[in-house]
Amino acid sequence: MIELLANRYAYLLLFVLLGIGMYMMIANENLVKKLIGVSLFQTAIFLFFIAMAYVEGGAAPIVPNEGSEVASPLPQVIVLTAIVVGIALTAVGLALIIRIYSEYGTLREDTLREVRADE
Amino acid sequence: MSSVDLLPALLIVAPIVAATLPIALGLRYDRTGWAVAAVTTTGLFAAAVALASEVYTAGQVIHRLGGYPRTYGIELVADQFSMLIVLLVTGVAAGVLAYTRRGGPRGNTFYSAYLLLVGGLLGISLTGDVFNLFVFLEITSLATYALVASGDGAESAVAALKYLILGTVAASMYLTGVAFVFMATGTLNMIELTSAIPAAERPILIRAGLGFMIVGFATKVAQWPVHTWQPNAYQQAPDGATPLIAALVSSASAYAFGRLIVTVFEVDYLAATANAAPIVLAIGCVSVLAGTTLAVIQTDVKRMLAYSSVSQFGLIVAAYGVVIAGSSETALIGAAIHLVGHGLLKAGLFLAVGLVAVSYGARTVDEYAGLATERPVVAGSMAVLLFALVGIPPSVGFVGKWYIALGAVESQLWPVAAVIVLSTMLTLAYAARLLEKMYFTHPPSIESIPSPEPVATDGGDATAPDGASPDAVSIGMVSIVVVAALAAVALGFAGGAIADLLAPFLTEVFN
Numbered sequence: 291m292i293e294l295l296a297n298r299y300a301y302l303l304l305f306v307l308l309g310i311g312m313y314m315m316i317a318n319e320n321l322v323k324k325l326i327g328v329s330l331f332q333t334a335i336f337l338f339f340i341a342m343a344y345v346e347g348g349a350a351p352i353v354p355n356e357g358s359e360v361a362s363p364l365p366q367v368i369v370l371t372a373i374v375v376g377i378a379l380t381a382v383g384l385a386l387i388i389r390i391y392s393e394y395g396t397l398r399e400d401t402l403r404e405v406r407a408d409e
Numbered sequence: 410m411s412s413v414d415l416l417p418a419l420l421i422v423a424p425i426v427a428a429t430l431p432i433a434l435g436l437r438y439d440r441t442g443w444a445v446a447a448v449t450t451t452g453l454f455a456a457a458v459a460l461a462s463e464v465y466t467a468g469q470v471i472h473r474l475g476g477y478p479r480t481y482g483i484e485l486v487a488d489q490f491s492m493l494i495v496l497l498v499t500g501v502a503a504g505v506l507a508y509t510r511r512g513g514p515r516g517n518t519f520y521s522a523y524l525l526l527v528g529g530l531l532g533i534s535l536t537g538d539v540f541n542l543f544v545f546l547e548i549t550s551l552a553t554y555a556l557v558a559s560g561d562g563a564e565s566a567v568a569a570l571k572y573l574i575l576g577t578v579a580a581s582m583y584l585t586g587v588a589f590v591f592m593a594t595g596t597l598n599m600i601e602l603t604s605a606i607p608a609a610e611r612p613i614l615i616r617a618g619l620g621f622m623i624v625g626f627a628t629k630v631a632q633w634p635v636h637t638w639q640p641n642a643y644q645q646a647p648d649g650a651t652p653l654i655a656a657l658v659s660s661a662s663a664y665a666f667g668r669l670i671v672t673v674f675e676v677d678y679l680a681a682t683a684n685a686a687p688i689v690l691a692i693g694c695v696s697v698l699a700g701t702t703l704a705v706i707q708t709d710v711k712r713m714l715a716y717s718s719v720s721q722f723g724l725i726v727a728a729y730g731v732v733i734a735g736s737s738e739t740a741l742i743g744a745a746i747h748l749v750g751h752g753l754l755k756a757g758l759f760l761a762v763g764l765v766a767v768s769y770g771a772r773t774v775d776e777y778a779g780l781a782t783e784r785p786v787v788a789g790s791m792a793v794l795l796f797a798l799v800g801i802p803p804s805v806g807f808v809g810k811w812y813i814a815l816g817a818v819e820s821q822l823w824p825v826a827a828v829i830v831l832s833t834m835l836t837l838a839y840a841a842r843l844l845e846k847m848y849f850t851h852p853p854s855i856e857s858i859p860s861p862e863p864v865a866t867d868g869g870d871a872t873a874p875d876g877a878s879p880d881a882v883s884i885g886m887v888s889i890v891v892v893a894a895l896a897a898v899a900l901g902f903a904g905g906a907i908a909d910l911l912a913p914f915l916t917e918v919f920n
Binding site for chain 2: 387
């Protein structure tokens with residue numbers, strides 16, 4: 291168990307981060323904080339990809355290498371794409387929150403529920 | 410590289426590039442959006458037909474992006490299964506576009522989102538790479554959030570945000586699954602994965618990946634209990650956008666899920682994996698029952714049809730379960746036909762609902778009273794589409810259900826067959842409620858007669874749902890609904906033909 295923790299601590303930390311993101315998304319009443327939770331959740335997954343590609347003592351994946359082990363470049367390229375997608379999502383989410391705030395004048399979900407129930 | 414090989418890439422690139430045009434041209438000219446979208450969609454439909462004829466005569470078409478080999482490049486694959494979805498996407502997109510000419514929503518930004526959505530959907534259908542699938546899922550989702558939020562009223566923004574949060578979690582779950590599978594195999598290409606997955610040294614990683622992917626797709630396809638985003642999103646989206654979203658977005662996700670099952674993980678591997686079949690079957694069957702039950706108790710027609718989607722996609726997921734559990738070719742044919750048929754039916758129904766809302770402002774089941782006398786053509790088409798949804802022969806809804814039920818019986822999965830029969834009766838319950846209102850209930854009183862005030866001061870542009878007037882409906886809008894109804898019946902006779910078209914794909918999957 292200790293050995294597992296010593297070798298795989300990065301994964302453990304990332305899944306804790308994933309959990310925090312998810313908890314924020316579910317338990318937080320503030321819409322902006324909810325969106326931060328979503329962002330955190332995604333970031334944990336991106337870091338998971340990066341951690342996966344790490345090779346102990348591996349060199350950077352540059353084409354003429356000296357026969358040493360290299361880290362896999364594919365996950366890093368993938369994460370780059372995924373980050374772009376994540377940014378676009380956050381932007382759309384924030385735009386929607388602005389619209390909700392200008393219509394209902396609140397950022398809290400519980401208040402929003404009451405306001406909508408009244409209408 | 411012949412010119413046919415370029416078509417898959419063109420089908421994806423053209424709409425995404427064209428999506429920038431309405432906004433760019435909008436800086437100088439008004440109302441260019443529809444023209445740009447019309448040209449693009451017609452071109453896409455023609456390209457899809459050309460590609461389909463090639464695929465169905467000569468076999469699958471593969472396009473390697475940038476010429477990189479599939480070990481580290483990205484591939485686009487057009488095969489018999491994916492072409493069905495490509496044809497559905499381009500066909501429905503063209504129909505909905507024709508409707509929006511009069512029916513709205515108009516505006517250049519709407520058409521940009523619309524083209525982006527079509528590009529993303531075609532990407533989902535044609536990609537041969539599990540990570541690329543994630544990117545296209547997110548492109549589609551982003552366009553869908555924008556379309557949902559473009560409905561009038563602040564409710565649509567709330568619905569879109571809810572959809573955004575759940576949709577992002579779903580896509581992220583899928584991405585986590587991809588990470589696990591990549592960790593175990595070191596490849597992302599679907600065809601490479603087919604051989605790499607059974608050979609993987611650590612099957613536990615694959616199983617974890619599969620679990621994450623199932624959760625992700627269950628949310629994207631709107632399966633109970635993670636369907637909660639869907640009724641709000643469908644109800645709050647503008648009437649012109651709902652047919653597109655309802656018919657295509659979940660269909661493409663359901664297709665992608667099927668693709669993962671039959672191509673990436675392969676039926677044999679999944680059948681050997683403990684609990685994979687029971688879990689998929691359980692998700693599907695529970696969604697069928699929960700979806701229909703919830704649909705029966707709805708009063709808003711759009712919402713009722715949204716819950717009906719939960720059950721219809723449950724049927725498709727249950728069919729995938731049958732495919733895994735019994736290696737049933739029949740169930741896969743059923744799932745494919747039902748995907749196409751349901752897409753067509755839902756598009757037609759939501760178009761009809763939009764039409765009624767524009768002309769009479771009727772949105773709840775009770776307000777549909779007496780529609781058959783006021784608008785016999787629309788009511789008739791709706792009736793045909795509703796009967797097809799229930800699964801009454803000869804209609805495409807029947808053919809899909811029949812193949813799925815047959816597959817379940819062949820695989821001796823009696824509970825699934827029972828669920829299908831039970832759901833058909835429950836579907837009849839909500840369809841009959843609407844039919845009864847349209848045909849056998851008289852409109853309450855003067856209230857339902859549209860006020861004859863000609864308030865068309867802005868050139869008869871009465872598209873706002875509350876400023877409803879029968880004049881807002883053009884013959885073109887009605888004829889599209891009629892075409893959808895006719896196609897639903899015509900495709901009902903084409904079940905055998907579709908099965909024949911899929912045959913080369915099936916022999917490849919089931920050896």
